[in-house]
Amino acid sequence: MFLDEAVLDDAARLDAGGIAALLPHVASAGPQVRQSAVLAQEAGIDRLAADGRPRAILVVGVDGSALAAGFLAAVVGPTSPVPIIGHHEHGLPGWVGVSDLVLAVSATGTSAETRSAVEEANRRGARVAVVAPPDTPLAHLAEVAGAPLVPLVGQRPPHTAFWSLTVPLLVVARALGIVRTGDAAIEAAATRLEDVATRCRPSSESFVNPAKTLALELAGTLPIVLGTSAVTAVAAERATFQLSATAKYPALAGTLPHPGHYQVALFDGPFGAGLSRAASGGATVGVDDLEDFFRDRAEEEEESVRLRLILLRDPTSERPEVSRQAELAVSAAAERGVGVTELRAEGVDPLERLASLIGLFDFTGVYLALALGIDPSQTPAAVRDLGR
Structure with a gap:
């Protein structure tokens, strides 16, 4: 080797x-955390709580976005009053219905599996929120359904967009009252990532x-x-x-x-x-x-x-x-x-x-x-x- x-x-x-172009994206993790939290609030995430807590939260994503469900479950912790379940296939499980919340996550907004899950969620009347780039097929589905869309801004490689994809889910969980992670914790994570970027520069x-x-x-x-x-x-x-x-x-x-x-x-x-x-x-x-x-x-x-x-x-x-x-x-x-x-x-x-x-x-x-x-x-x- x-x-x-x-x-x-x-x-x-x-x-x-290529390294000169990639490392700034990797080092942008701290600002990503802050920016994505603000974008989630601006997207009207709070209205997902209008009908109270859902029976379950289904986090839909494939490839790199598939980690979003594990992220949310780990941060919310085992005491969550609502089960958080990952889904990485076409369509939806048979149990998903009007009492549930479907969170769709995609760094490209083009995933066929994620799009089909959102389409099915809309047909079944489930609550839906989407994290994806604007002007993409998945963003269009969110617009058609009147669902909150948290846009991914900036042109960065998908595998460097982890925090832009996941932090909005945490903001959703906070709006639903299933996690107490506040602004101070989000800022602490952003600061920690900036410290890592400094030490690993x-x-x-x-x-x-x-x-x-x-x-x-x-x-x-x-x-x-x-x-x-x-x-x-x-x-x-x-x-x-x-x-x-x-x-x-x-x-x-x-x-x-x-x-x-x-x-x-x-x-x-x-x-x-x-x-x-x-x-x-x-x-x-x-x-x-x-x-x-x-x-x-x-x-x-x-x-x-x-x-x-x-x-x-x-x-x-x-x-x-x-x-x-x-x-x-x-x-x-x-x-x-x-x-x-x-x-x-x-x-x-x-x-x-x-x-x-x-x-x-x-x-x-x-x-x-x-x-x-x-x-x-x-x-x-x-x-x-x-x-x-």
């Missing part, structure tokens, strides 16, 4: 090409830049990103999404206790301890191929991809039994020679804690792409609609 560590501290190369050298450091730790490994709470579970999903969309790099996401408790079993597989056993002769070798049997495997072992555990801790809301499981996972990794990186969510409110981790991984994906020689501003045709 080609890895150019020097590019991360080369000011001329960081200021050239391109001019900050690798040894003091947490995103560059993390990118170099991930390079050449197969990361397993495990959360320890609802908040860090969403951060883990967002991390793997960004690594894939920006750096074209694979990673696994999970949560303790489930499904992380069985993902830890991978430590004994071919990308963990099992790799060393195979390299030392533990694997079955065909004796008919003497040349293969006697070949030098030392260089192959150096080049082999190994697992790396990225553990996202959440001391504020982590259950004691989950904390013990996290410690056992770290011990199991160490015993098997699997590298470990522990990151802690920072902040008092769930929104701020989520921002502290998502902000870091958004920068990490960009720096990992650069180190691997990938232009992070270019999206292949196969994934052009990520974040729909």
